[in-house]
């Protein structure tokens with residue numbers, strides 16, 4: 001699905017990635033986890049082709065890429081419905097099919113009745129849901145998510161996670177998600193990639209089976225391990 005090999009990424013004097021490797025051979029839900037500023041968004045940006053590394057090779061095999069940014073980045077002069085349709089014009093759908101896609105999405109996003117609203121009339125969480133919907137609408141086979149649930153309450157977060165799952169099952173979508181929410185990470189990921197240090201390294205690559213993710217003891221143990229890792233990194237940063 002994608003291969004990043006020996007990647008070097010610098011911003012001026014700051015080397016964020018040095019000989020960094022991350023590969024995904026099969027459809028997976030991958031979470032990138034690590035302290036703030038370690039380089040998680042930079043990795044997503046490289047996969048999306050937004051950041052051009054100074055060295056290394058990147059191969060990504062996908063037909064449709066969708067990227068949900070930390071902030072919703074909606075087009076303020078378009079309504080919710082029009083924002084959801086933005087990515088659909090390149091897919092060869094006719095007007096009826098585009099309308100149908102949006103009608104299906106609005107209730108799933110908890111936005112029934114808001115199709116005619118403009119972004120300026122929405123709350124932060126509603127905007128983020130439109131942003132997620134815009135990504136789901138194109139049925140991507142590679143989905144990049146940068147802390148996509150910020151500002152959503154617990155119920156909506158659960159609904160959005162269910163939606164992500166069904167998208168993954170339905171469209172054979174590989175997802176790479178950055179999040180700081182440890183519980184969320186453990187419950188949904190096939191693979192948790194823990195990043196730390198400067199330049200950043202992968203300090204743990206945890207592959208989990210679905211039955212483990214339903215096991216409270218496994219969740220507790222993994223959660224404790226990730227919290228320890230984060231605290232250790234904070235302590236190292238202070239020293």
Ligand SMILES: Nc1ncnc2c1ncn2[C@@H]1O[C@H](COP(=O)(O)OP(=O)(O)OP(=O)(O)O)[C@@H](O)[C@H]1O
Nearest residue numbers: 011014016034035036037038039040041042043178
């Ligand atoms: N365009 C840029 N120019 C200069 N430095 C940058 C740029 N983008 C990111 N950085 C720096 O690179 C490092 C990694 O940033 P990145 O956004 O990838 O981290 P992150 O792990 O996603 O952080 P967070 O969890 O806080 O979003 C940080 O020190 C950041 O200041």
